[in-house]
Amino acid sequence: MRVRFAPSPTGFLHIGGARTALFNWMYARSQNGKFILRIEDTDLERSKKEYLDEILDSMQWLGLQWDELYKQSDRFPIYREYAQKLLGEDKAYKDGEAIILKMSAPPIVPPLSERRGETSPPADLDANKAADGGPLQIIKWFDLIRGEITFDASEIKDQVLMKSDGSPTYSFACVVDDALMEISCVIRGEDHISNTPKQLALYHSLGFKPPKFAHLPLIMGEEGGRMSKRHGATAVTEYRKMGFLPEAVVNYLMLLGWSPGNNQEIVKMATALKNFSIKKINKAGAAFSMEKLEWINSQYIKQTDTAALVALLRPLLAQRGWADENFDSAKLENIVNLFKARMTTLQDFFYWGEFLFVDPITIDSEARVQYLSQDRAKEFKLLGERLREIPEFNAASAESVFRELVAKLGIASSELVHPVRVALTGKSVGPGLFETMAVLGKDRTVKRLSETVFHG
């Protein structure tokens, strides 16, 4: 069993392409087959090395490792050879330098494959008569996802095989390669359905046995239309930059048009592979939902080891100049644990954690107005003094000192909790105050309390 993903390096890998790649990859991995990556760079003008690099990089980031890699630009002599063969057999003709397939050449034999155990009876071309009694040639195939799809062969025009510049056209290179690479099932986007009858005609003319076909529904934008850059990110690399984990992106993508069937949303890849079946892929297009992706990502962050998150965060921390490679791992883990439950993406860490890396802190203006307007200098001073004397500074000891003071002053704890949080973190919301103090450390906590300025 062999499948392929065939991107064209005329742009980066977008989220729809990633899903096509994912389904191919999952099918191969679940069937013990081979996953081939074929770069369709026949358009010399538009293909760019930087796009190729970005595609390969995105694939690797997503964990979609390929077993074989081909570039069509390395295979031009092969396409030329087959075009010559068709020319020699009078199945194609020349128009200037271009080589064109005669579509008057069929009979076309409809390829058939199976779905849910049932086999369509082989179509008898002679039996297909048009209303006027003339022959009606039908091209049809049994799509693994959609069932039988039928086209009228007479509507298909002669096709260019080799362009005037000597490069092959998409369909020609695609058919030659899928045949020579012994692809057993072509899994691709629905936008290729109307290419399929042309390609089937090509298989026939070349004397190749066609593969099975499975046409995936398309991913649509949040508002239902075509997915576009205007309405959110389309490139896989953008999701990486936004702080999504590849496992979460993959998990979300597989749920778009497919379901493991047991009411599970967070799916381990091993489970997904065990339950994977092309037949269970949906026929209808699915709207992309950033919100659900974010929820899945937050779930993955929660279940990822803190040490692993630290490893992912370190380079980003270094990039910002917040912490170099010498920054203590245990400390970093404590910090990550403080925010883990409230991170939707990796990037959220920098929003929540800023006060731990940047000095002096920036105090949110609204938080200042709301909590630092009333003068609490006296209480802050007392609190600072008492915290300073704690021999073993941690969340529990800080809390008991805090509670004692509040009781002694006869004020509600919330009257002091909120101003202190703003003083320490610059924000009016965040993790528990005493956990925050513990992670900040005694010295910085005391220092920030003493340096707080109140505006009345």
Added chain:
RNA sequence: GACCCCAUCGUCUAGCCUGGUCAGGACACGAGCUUUUCAAGCUCGCAGCGCGGGUUCAAAUCCCGCUGGGGUCACCA
């Protein structure tokens, strides 16, 4: 426009093949619990078979039509 494909809560989906379980789950949304805040977590709730015809004792499920959505109509891939 022509051709092709598709249609279950706002969204992603289970159920459809092999008609008969209050149409199940998740995101989002709402309420409550928890609580020093905001999240997280837990509990509960809101919400759907596009419409019209058939077939049948019985239709989300099978058939037809309509409507709606999507895709393709290149010497781009």
